[in-house]
Amino acid sequence: MSDDVMNHYPPLPRLPAHVGIIMDGNGRWAKQRGLPRMAGHRAGVENLQRILDAAMKFGVQIVTLYAFSTENWRRPHEEVTGLFNLLREVLDKEVAQLHQNGVQLRHIGDLEALPDDLKASILRTVELTRHNDRLIANIAFNYGGRDEIVRAVRAIVAEGVPAEAITDEVIAAHLDTAGLPDPDLIIRTSGEMRLSNFLLWQAAYAEFYVTSILWPDFGEEAFYEALRAFANRKRRFGALDDSS
Numbered sequence: 001m002s003d004d005v006m007n008h009y010p011p012l013p014r015l016p017a018h019v020g021i022i023m024d025g026n027g028r029w030a031k032q033r034g035l036p037r038m039a040g041h042r043a044g045v046e047n048l049q050r051i052l053d054a055a056m057k058f059g060v061q062i063v064t065l066y067a068f069s070t071e072n073w074r075r076p077h078e079e080v081t082g083l084f085n086l087l088r089e090v091l092d093k094e095v096a097q098l099h100q101n102g103v104q105l106r107h108i109g110d111l112e113a114l115p116d117d118l119k120a121s122i123l124r125t126v127e128l129t130r131h132n133d134r135l136i137a138n139i140a141f142n143y144g145g146r147d148e149i150v151r152a153v154r155a156i157v158a159e160g161v162p163a164e165a166i167t168d169e170v171i172a173a174h175l176d177t178a179g180l181p182d183p184d185l186i187i188r189t190s191g192e193m194r195l196s197n198f199l200l201w202q203a204a205y206a207e208f209y210v211t212s213i214l215w216p217d218f219g220e221e222a223f224y225e226a227l228r229a230f231a232n233r234k235r236r237f238g239a240l241d242d243s244s
């Protein structure tokens with residue numbers, strides 16, 4: 001296919017403002033090539049850059065990326081430290097470029113259990129990029145939906161909010177995603193059809209898109225395909241269709 005055809009994406013009638021991505025399949029990608037699992041995670045980081053560029057190109061405003069879950073601590077120690085080191089590397093080497101491109105980096109999840117230097121580096125990056133407005137990239141690192149809800153409930157109780165004053169809005173305002181709209185679309189790569197503790201509260205009315213493509217291979221065209229599928233979905237938010 002010529003570059004011209006490859007770069008042509010018909011405009012879509014509707015775009016999700018916020019896309020959540022479960023970046024799954026790095027391990028399988030590496031195994032298929034006879035490489036160690038960390039090589040798959042490295043390829044996953046490279047793809048992350050491609051998808052951030054694609055999100056800006058297509059006009060998505062917010063992406064939330066599931067990079068390390070509260071359950072991922074159960075993986076072998078060397079994979080856990082390998083993933084921490086990868087994040088350190090991204091924060092050291094890639095942030096200047098992301099900042100220049102107008103990306104606002106945020107973090108969701110429990111920072112407290114992360115090594116002090118990583119926590120400090122995340123906080124510095126969030127502070128540095130906080131006024132950027134081209135794309136919000138929310139990195140879910142040591143994130144679990146249940147853990148987030150538990151922390152929110154604890155904060156609400158600690159503030160002494162009376163039971164009858166607790167509403168959807170109060171809970172949402174105490175989550176790590178406070179102030180952001182809920183995801184419209186959640187993409188999961190590599191074929192598994194579950195949420196795996198990702199954005200449990202926020203996903204209430206998200207459209208779900210699963211592809212068998214492994215994360216390192218999920219490029220711009222595959223991302224466009226997910227956006228196209230979203231544009232064709234009918235969202236009812238629990239109500240009836242106009243035609244019903």
Ligand code: FPP
Nearest residue numbers: 023024025026027028041044045067086087
């Ligand atoms: C799932 O693949 C992926 C993860 C648990 C980590 C996702 C991480 C990245 C894309 C790179 C790290 C990102 C940053 C910002 C440091 P898997 O290992 O579960 O794959 P498998 O199911 O094929 O084994």
